[in-house]
Amino acid sequence: MAITQQKRLEQARRLRHSQTPAEERLWSGLRGRRLQSHKFTRQYPIGPFTVDFLCREARLIIEVDGATHSEDHEIDYDERRTAYLRSQGYRILRVMNDDVYRRFDDVMDMILLALEHKLPEAR
Template sequence: MRGPDHFERTRSRDLRAAQTSAEANLWGKLRGRRLGGYKFVRQEPIEGFFADFVCREQKLVIEVDGATHSTDEEVAYDARRERILKAAGFRILRVQNDDIRTNIDGVCETILRTLAPDSLSP
């Protein structure tokens, strides 16, 4: 059967409902193909992880990081997660909560540059 299982669907809904203010701000710029015509989804299950935002067409995962991503345990978890996502063919772009709050236009420019066809890895 195609599509996420019940746990993934429920967990994705829960994560979307509990999004941070930074995630909500960024989602406001990404949803409905508002950024360069690219389609994004949020809290997408991939390889056992939930990616904050994904452009499936360009295989780009955008992760929004806050203060909790600075502990040794979180850094190790993020590194493992990145390895698995990259092995599945995804590129990962990490953005900080503070950057979204203070420079959302700059964050959007960075995302667009990353999505540009000439930025794709061979």
């Protein structure tokens, strides 16, 4: 059964209110054009998926991954999701929860490099 656009928006709103601590930390550095004036949105629906963070102008998605992305079925889901999002013209940068906590400045620098198309392939 297809999910309506209204239900996708409601789901995104719920996700915004139940962010993980790592997502909250990263959002603190991205919100309000804090990263060199780049505008980001969070928990944004794209097709059948909701992405963690999106810079529309750069068509860059940032996904914050934790331990729940290590099982075979989770990896398969992420690969299908990534293939769909790339087919829609987006680049995806994945960062780990631990990196957001322990190497926040490095994560922000990596996002800047991705925004400037200076990473070989944003993954």
